[in-house]
Amino acid sequence: xxxxxxxxxxxxxxxxxxxxxxxxxxxxxxxxxxxxxxxxxxxxxxxxxxxxxxxxxxxxxxxxxxxxxxxxxxxxxxxxxxxxxxxxxxxxxxxxxxxxxxxxxxxxxxxxxxxxxxxxxxxxxxxxxxxxxxxxxxxxxxxxxxxxxxxxxxxxxxxxxxxxxxxxxxxxxxxxxxxxxxxxxxxxx
Ligand code: AMP
Numbered sequence: 606x607x608x609x610x611x612x613x614x615x616x617x618x619x620x621x622x623x624x625x626x627x628x629x630x631x632x633x634x635x636x637x638x639x640x641x642x643x644x645x646x647x648x649x650x651x652x653x654x655x656x657x658x659x660x661x662x663x664x665x666x667x668x669x670x671x672x673x674x675x676x677x678x679x680x681x682x683x684x685x686x687x688x689x690x691x692x693x694x695x696x697x698x699x700x701x702x703x704x705x706x707x708x709x710x711x712x713x714x715x716x717x718x719x720x721x722x723x724x725x726x727x728x729x730x731x732x733x734x735x736x737x738x739x740x741x742x743x744x745x746x747x748x749x750x751x752x753x754x755x756x757x758x759x760x761x762x763x764x765x766x767x768x769x770x771x772x773x774x775x776x777x778x779x780x781x782x783x784x785x786x787x788x789x790x791x792x793x794x
Pocket of ligand 1: 614636637638640657658659661662663664665669689690691692693697742751
């Protein structure tokens with residue numbers, strides 16, 4: 606199963622990813638997690654990415670595409686994967702399509718989790734409190750910026766994947782277990 610989870614900051618992608626990866630026995634591939642690991646390890650990539658992430662902007666397409674290309678070569682991706690936070694731009698989506706086509710593979714579905722802006726901001730604020738501000742980009746002003754970036758650069762992917770007949774939209778304003786049920790239903794799982 607090759608899936609993409611789409612949704613703004615705080616939409617519940619990480620939470621729902623847990624169920625999906627378990628159900629299908631596929632790894633969650635979170636480019637945000639990969640970048641945070643690079644920041645923590647102090648690699649050149651991490652050093653370059655940190656400032657960009659801290660202000661809520663996107664890391665360059667080339668870097669992200671390179672990371673994903675390597676990641677999906679790993680044996681655990683042989684049965685599929687769930688992308689969380691990737692692709693975030695049309696060029697990333699095009700690159701992913703090309704990567705998969707080269708391997709003779711296709712995406713199975715793109716799950717969009719929707720929620721209104723105020724809810725997203727409030728949820729991230731709760732996460733920031735619960736995690737003791739572990740993520741610098743969970744700061745309220747940065748979250749607004751991440752939302753703007755999402756609307757401008759990532760939301761066009763909704764139309765992009767709708768056009769390919771892959772989009773499944775789920776209402777992320779419902780309680781967590783109902784969102785899970787809706788995703789399960791959308792995937793026929
Ligand atoms: P996330 O954990 O998905 O919310 O990502 C945290 C931050 O990492 C984002 O705000 C971006 O700065 C960066 N990032 C993660 N994934 C991508 C991506 N696919 N393209 C560009 N930047 C990304």
